[in-house]
Amino acid sequence: MHRPNLNNLPPSERTLLASLIQQYATPGIINLHSNAVSSGVHNDPVGFLSFHRNYIAGLEAFLIEQGYAQWVPLPAWNPAEPIPEEFNIPNSGPERLLNLNPNVSFSPEFDQENLTNFATVEELGMALMTRHNLVHARIGGVMNNLRRAPIAPIFWVFHSFIDDIWWEWQRLTVVVPSVIGLKLADATNILSNFGLRTMRNANLYTSAGVKIKQQRPAPLTLSLLGSVVELYY
Ligand SMILES: [Cu+2]
Numbered sequence: 001m002h003r004p005n006l007n008n009l010p011p012s013e014r015t016l017l018a019s020l021i022q023q024y025a026t027p028g029i030i031n032l033h034s035n036a037v038s039s040g041v042h043n044d045p046v047g048f049l050s051f052h053r054n055y056i057a058g059l060e061a062f063l064i065e066q067g068y069a070q071w072v073p074l075p076a077w078n079p080a081e082p083i084p085e086e087f088n089i090p091n092s093g094p095e096r097l098l099n100l101n102p103n104v105s106f107s108p109e110f111d112q113e114n115l116t117n118f119a120t121v122e123e124l125g126m127a128l129m130t131r132h133n134l135v136h137a138r139i140g141g142v143m144n145n146l147r148r149a150p151i152a153p154i155f156w157v158f159h160s161f162i163d164d165i166w167w168e169w170q171r172l173t174v175v176v177p178s179v180i181g182l183k184l185a186d187a188t189n190i191l192s193n194f195g196l197r198t199m200r201n202a203n204l205y206t207s208a209g210v211k212i213k214q215q216r217p218a219p220l221t222l223s224l225l226g227s228v229v230e231l232y233y
Pocket residue numbers: 132136149159
């Protein structure tokens with residue numbers, strides 16, 4: 001796993017992170033997810049993965065903006081472990097989380113050494129969705145309400161965990177298509193079909209085509225008509 005484990009953070013940091021997530025999760029942000037539910041994202045294995053990756057990226061951008069780059073990439077909560085008390089939100093009212101120990105393991109099927117048994121992203125996404133649904137159902141409360149679930153901070157770090165599995169699968173399997181010489185917009189389109197996206201970063205320039213760097217979130221850098229992009233899994 002490449003995202004830090006939420007349960008390894010000191011409680012005071014978890015408290016702060018949970019409150020920042022709540023600040024970010026305004027009604028407009030909740031609606032983005034609710035609209036995605038309406039358009040069927042949770043029945044489409046690829047849409048499921050890519051929608052939530054972008055959704056988390058919005059929070060990560062907010063954290064950077066607020067001066068908390070240390071939580072980017074967003075920490076991940078493994079649902080084989082209990083929800084930490086600082087993430088027991090909401091803890092009262094009709095939407096309160098009902099079960100802090102859903103006890104759902106993603107092992108061994110989603111362990112690194114078994115990930116390549118998923119031949120396609122559709123297969124992986126389908127298997128992840130099923131297991132993911134069980135976690136939502138077992139936590140209950142607002143987490144069992146697809147349209148409102150992102151009001152719970154645990155939603156975000158749980159999806160961070162799912163995304164990390166996809167990221168790892170991509171790292172092991174995805175062949176990055178050549179986009180050298182294309183305009184940034186065209187390259188971005190092609191790459192998005194592979195679940196990859198471009199980002200500007202002038203510090204990681206390489207003119208030698210695709211280069212994989214061992215850092216999270218594993219940027220691949222290439223030269224596109226003189227502009228520099230990073231490809232993030
Ligand atoms: Cu979910």
